[in-house]
Amino acid sequence: xxxxxxxxxxxxxxMKHRMRDREVMPTPHRPxxxxxxxxxxxxxxxxxxxxxxxxxxxEAVDRSALRVCADPAGLPYSNDREEGFENRIAGLLAEKLGxxxxxxWYPNSIGFLRNTLRARRCxxxxxxxxxxxxxxxxxxxxxxxYVIVTRTEDGLDIDTIEDPRLRTLRIGITAGTPPASLxxxxxxxxxxxxxxxxxxxxxxxxxxxxxxxxAADRIDAAILWGPIAGYFARAHGxxxxxxxxxxxxxxxxxxxxxxxxxxxxxxxWKNDINTLIRENQEAIHAILKExxxxxxxxxxxxxx
Numbered sequence: 001x002x003x004x005x006x007x008x009x010x011x012x013x014x015m016k017h018r019m020r021d022r023e024v025m026p027t028p029h030r031p032x033x034x035x036x037x038x039x040x041x042x043x044x045x046x047x048x049x050x051x052x053x054x055x056x057x058x059e060a061v062d063r064s065a066l067r068v069c070a071d072p073a074g075l076p077y078s079n080d081r082e083e084g085f086e087n088r089i090a091g092l093l094a095e096k097l098g099x100x101x102x103x104x105w106y107p108n109s110i111g112f113l114r115n116t117l118r119a120r121r122c123x124x125x126x127x128x129x130x131x132x133x134x135x136x137x138x139x140x141x142x143x144x145x146y147v148i149v150t151r152t153e154d155g156l157d158i159d160t161i162e163d164p165r166l167r168t169l170r171i172g173i174t175a176g177t178p179p180a181s182l183x184x185x186x187x188x189x190x191x192x193x194x195x196x197x198x199x200x201x202x203x204x205x206x207x208x209x210x211x212x213x214x215a216a217d218r219i220d221a222a223i224l225w226g227p228i229a230g231y232f233a234r235a236h237g238x239x240x241x242x243x244x245x246x247x248x249x250x251x252x253x254x255x256x257x258x259x260x261x262x263x264x265x266x267x268x269w270k271n272d273i274n275t276l277i278r279e280n281q282e283a284i285h286a287i288l289k290e291x292x293x294x295x296x297x298x299x300x301x302x303x304x
Contacts, residue, residue, distance in 0.1 A: 059266045060120045065102040066094040067123040069116035072105040073201045076231035076291050077127055080105055085227075085291040086126035089141075089284055093276050108201055117263060124273065125261035135261035138273045141284055143296040145244045145255035146179050147229050149214060149222040152241045160247045161223065162186050169220035172210040179223045179245065182252040193219055208232045215239060230292025244294050244302055255296055 061067075068090045070078040078084035080103070082091070087101075094101045104122040106115050113134050116122050130137055150156040158165060161182045168191070173180050175194040183189060193213075195206040207228035214222045215236045222229065226244060233240045245254045260277070262270050277284065285303075288295060295303040 059269055060263070061123045061266060061269045063099070065099050066090060066097060067102050067104065067121075069104050069106065069112070069122040069125050071108040071112075071201055074108050075205070076227055076293075077108075085231075085287050085293065088287045090124075090126055092280060092283060092287070093273075096276055096280060109198065113261075117261065120263075123262065123266075123269065127258050128261040130257040130259050132259075132261065134264075136264045136266065136270055137259040137261060138270055139277055140257035140259050141277045141281065142288055142293065143255060143257045143298075143300075144226040144294050145246065145296060146177070146223065147226045147242050147244050147294060149211065149224070149229050149233060150220070150241050150243070151214065151217075152239055154220070156221070156241075157243075158221065159243045159245070161188070161245065161252075162248070166221065167191075170218075172213055172219040172222040172224075174206065174210075174224045177225070178252050178254060182248060183223070195224075211236070211240070226294040227288075227291070230294055234292050242292075242294065244296070246296075246300060246302070255300060 070086065072080040075084050078086045090101050104116050106112055117125055117135065125135060128135060130140055148158055150158065161179055166188050171188055171192045172195055173183055173192055174197050176197040183192060195210050199206055207224055210222045210224055211229065211232040213219045229242055233242055248254050260273055262273065285295060297303050
């Protein structure tokens with residue numbers, strides 16, 4: 001995936017967006033507790049009283065502003081200077097709604113959803129992989145993939161991790177992601193340099209470091225999530241070549257749909273966001289292209 005999302009997911013953990021939280025919702029374990037809860041619920045229904053839990057099911061969206069949950073140091077997605085593409089897209093949606101953007105900042109790490117969206121401090125996560133847990137996904141607003149980045153001057157036309165030439169190259173790769181698993185199966189790890197997936201983004205930017213290492217000839221190829229590669233490679237102009245990994249076996253998924261995320265019970269809010277996405281899809285894609293995000297169409301082909 002914002003999780004989450006390298007905002008790309010350790011497949012589903014990425015992206016970022018990004019399935020950040022893995023907390024298990026508390027559930028009663030003792031049979032006696034289940035009976036007690038059932039009897040209490042029945043008594044409430046018979047009395048015609050609204051259960052206290054019903055308030056939790058009501059939408060808690062503050063319509064006076066677009067309240068966004070975001071990482072304060074998570075470029076290319078977001079930062080507290082509002083320089084990321086998710087900042088730009090949030091600004092676009094807020095303009096269409098006729099309200100300001102109001103951010104709740106929290107590092108893209110364990111506890112992100114728990115301390116932001118689920119705590120009702122904000123109402124929208126701007127980027128999270130489709131199918132992520134603990135949120136209700138909107139419709140996807142882009143699809144991207146992992147990529148391989150090489151130096152243009154080297155003339156490498158590698159477009160798959162299974163290319164045997166990679167076995168002799170110094171490869172930078174994001175640990176714990178689908179490409180890393182495929183690289184291990186392909187026998188590429190002898191010369192590989194892993195870069196961490198989970199970091200405190202206030203202090204570390206492994207995606208940027210990987211691209212800078214490639215440009216400085218410290219590695220020969222970089223394999224990472226496309227939106228991160230595209231953004232940081234821009235600083236090196238035409239010196240770097242980005243190739244989406246579109247030829248990998250289906251068992252090793254390399255591309256993902258990215259959505260926005262709202263609380264599970266807030267269907268009206270989700271529908272409103274879906275309308276904004278649909279009506280502004282062209283402008284959203286223009287922002288993503290400006291930031292170097294490799295975009296795939298519905299058939300998985302690269303969008304020019």
